[in-house]
Amino acid sequence: MYKLEHISKSYGDKEILKDISIEVAPGEAVGILGTNGSGKSTLLNCIAKLHKTGSDTKLGYVPQENPLFDELKPVDNIRMWTDLNRSQIAMALSIPPLSELGISNFLDTPVKSMSGGMKKRVSLASVLINCPQILLMDEPFAALDLIAKQDILRYMGAFLGGGGSIIIASHEEEIFNFCNKVYLLKDGKLTDTNTLAAQGISYIDMLRS
Amino acid sequence: MNKLKFLGRLITADLKRLKNYIVSILIAALIISGICGFAGSVIAKNVYKQGTKEIIGIGYYLPEDGKEEMNNMGITMLQEMESMKSTANLIQVSSPEEGYELLEKEEILYLVIVPEKFISSIMNGTNTPLEIVVWDNSSVSSYIANEMFISYAMYLGLAQSAVYSTIDAAYAHDLTKEERNQIRTTVNLTYLDRALNKDSFFDIIDGSNQGKANLLQHYLASAVMLSLIFMSFVLMPHLQGYNKAMQTKFSTMGIGKFHMILSGWISSLVALYISYLLCFVGISIITNSFNPLGLVTAIPSLMAIGLIISLVANLTGSLFTANMTMLILGICIAYVGGGILPNAMLPSIVQQISGFMPGKYIIANLATALFGL
Known part of the structure; x- marks a missing residue:
């Protein structure tokens, strides 16, 4: 079980996160639901920064905006985040499970000429190449078409099946149908939505209430 | 990592x-x-x-003192000097008042008013001073002009000493009046030219x-x-x-x-x-x-x-x-x-x-x- 407790964050006088605790089990996907500006990205940033590098549990962070240099090729972008060399990267991306991402044939294509979906895959690859146990994903479906979304969902399923855990921040309903647990982030606090969802209350109504 | x-x-x-x-x-x-x-x-x-020069206007007034020939000879000698040709344009005015007008219009930067029998006074050592008028006495250019005229006066003084030494030597050797006058004229012209035409003493070296x-x-x-x-x-x-x-x-x-x-x-x-x-x-x-x-x-x-x-x-x-x-x-x-x-x-x-x-x-x-x- 991966657990982080007592997370608080303020910007000036405004308290964004108020003493939040979160835990996720292996093979489990946890969703963070919230309106725009509720602090979802802030929560994931805090989790990423609080996680100690060098700890036994490897954590990979996939931000909403792709952290890629457009001028460089995918292989050079990925090299920034791993100790592997070019040929090792190419090898890792050509065999399962990373081959599922489908970027092994595009390693020398400049990132600036890639579609949004391909960029997201490269972004994912730069994280997954280090075999993390926990994945933090911030709005993974932002600016993706239906096919790209399905591909990403399929890969997330394979990752969970391999024993990995995912914490996803989003406001897309199909992601929460995929998650084992969904929390509502509102007024800086996390609330478990499973009870409300079991009563048939939709996520939109949860956000409005 | x-x-x-x-x-x-x-x-x-x-x-x-x-x-x-x-x-x-x-x-x-x-x-x-x-x-x-x-x-x-x-x-x-x-x-x-750098590399360009601006010729300035200097006005001068010569008195009607019966020494016009000598005065004109002095002016001609000045005008013939290489250093004067490249830096100044000498403009004669008929009266000091005309000179003041030109100063006011900035057609000349300085007005030199030559007193009566000026050259004679240099020759005989009484050295009647020149009057030099500038329109603006507070600028860098008037300061430079002031220093320039003082240095010229010093050189003239040196030349005068040399001339008198030569004339004293002529007397000591019992030369005739005509011989002494010839020496006086030659020495005057030679030393005045050498004193005022400083280009012959200095080489300008690129720094x-x-x-x-x-x-x-x-x-x-x-x-x-x-x-x-x-x-x-x-x-x-x-x-x-x-x-x-x-x-x-x-x-x-x-x-x-x-x-x-x-x-x-x-x-x-x-x-x-x-x-x-x-x-x-x-x-x-x-x-x-x-x-x-x-x-x-x-x-x-x-x-x-x-x-x-x-x-x-x-x-x-x-x-x-x-x-x-x-x-x-x-x-x-x-x-x-x-x-x-x-x-x-x-x-x-x-x-x-x-x-x-x-x-x-x-x-x-x-x-x-x-x-x-």
């Missing part, structure tokens, strides 16, 4: 990204250095009017290569500095290429602003060196001199400029703000460093500040590197 290792990868990635900007850097370097170099040489020529940059070298070095500073307009998109997501992920690796500034500094240094090489080759061809040490000795200046660019890139929010900041900074650095106007023409407070600003030292370093001083 080790922080230092990641920093190394960031620097490597930034240098790889720089490859995409090489063509832009070269074209920008050619254009910017061309414009700045042209401006530099125009300033050098026009600030001190360059005495360890300091001459005016043209100074302004070309300043032009190169400005070109390098304005290369920031090409470099900014590269240096500000870390999006928010990237910066967030950097922070999870312990990489902050300091590391990004450091990486940007190294990229800037490489880009600026490429631009500098272009300027170095161009100036070497134009001046027909090559200083191989200049390929290395300019590096401190490039490091200083690169650091400024990287700091502005990483500490400002948008591309527009960064570019405007560099534009204003560049002009300020050049102005305070004496790169636009000569240091001596700057207000005294600015001259004092310039010692604490990088511009002065960058220009001096670049001048040394480019011209082998």
Whole structure:
């Protein structure tokens, strides 16, 4: 079980996160639901920064905006985040499970000429190449078409099946149908939505209430 | 992952990204250095009017004292002197009042009013003084004129001593009156000519290569500095290429602003060196001199400029703000460093500040590197 407790964050006088605790089990996907500006990205940033590098549990962070240099090729972008060399990267991306991402044939294509979906895959690859146990994903479906979304969902399923855990921040309903647990982030606090969802209350109504 | 290792990868990635900007850097370097170099040489020529001379007008009034022939002979002798021909235009006025009018209209800068029997007074040692009128007695030019007339008077005094010595010697040798008069005239003309025509005593030596940059070298070095500073307009998109997501992920690796500034500094240094090489080759061809040490000795200046660019890139929010900041900074650095106007023409407070600003030292370093001083 991966657990982080007592997370608080303020910007000036405004308290964004108020003493939040979160835990996720292996093979489990946890969703963070919230309106725009509720602090979802802030929560994931805090989790990423609080996680100690060098700890036994490897954590990979996939931000909403792709952290890629457009001028460089995918292989050079990925090299920034791993100790592997070019040929090792190419090898890792050509065999399962990373081959599922489908970027092994595009390693020398400049990132600036890639579609949004391909960029997201490269972004994912730069994280997954280090075999993390926990994945933090911030709005993974932002600016993706239906096919790209399905591909990403399929890969997330394979990752969970391999024993990995995912914490996803989003406001897309199909992601929460995929998650084992969904929390509502509102007024800086996390609330478990499973009870409300079991009563048939939709996520939109949860956000409005 | 080790922080230092990641920093190394960031620097490597930034240098790889720089490859995409090489063509832009070269074209920008050619254009910017061309414009700045042209401006530099125009300033050098026009600030001190180096290589040009302005002929000033000097009005003179000769009295009707029965010595017109001698007075005219004196004026003719002055007009024939090479130093007078190239610096002054002598204009005779019919009265002092006419001279004052010309002064007021600024057609002449000085009015010399010759007293009656002036030349006779020099010949006989009574030395009746000239009256010299200037319209504005508080300017640098009137001060210079004052000093110039005093020095001429001193030379005349020296000449007079030599003439009297010669005449005394003539008397001592029991020469006839005609012989003495002939000697007196010859000696007068010879010594007056020698005393007033100082070009025959002095050689004008070009002061360059005495360890300091001459005016043209100074302004070309300043032009190169400005070109390098304005290369920031090409470099900014590269240096500000870390999006928010990237910066967030950097922070999870312990990489902050300091590391990004450091990486940007190294990229800037490489880009600026490429631009500098272009300027170095161009100036070497134009001046027909090559200083191989200049390929290395300019590096401190490039490091200083690169650091400024990287700091502005990483500490400002948008591309527009960064570019405007560099534009204003560049002009300020050049102005305070004496790169636009000569240091001596700057207000005294600015001259004092310039010692604490990088511009002065960058220009001096670049001048040394480019011209082998």
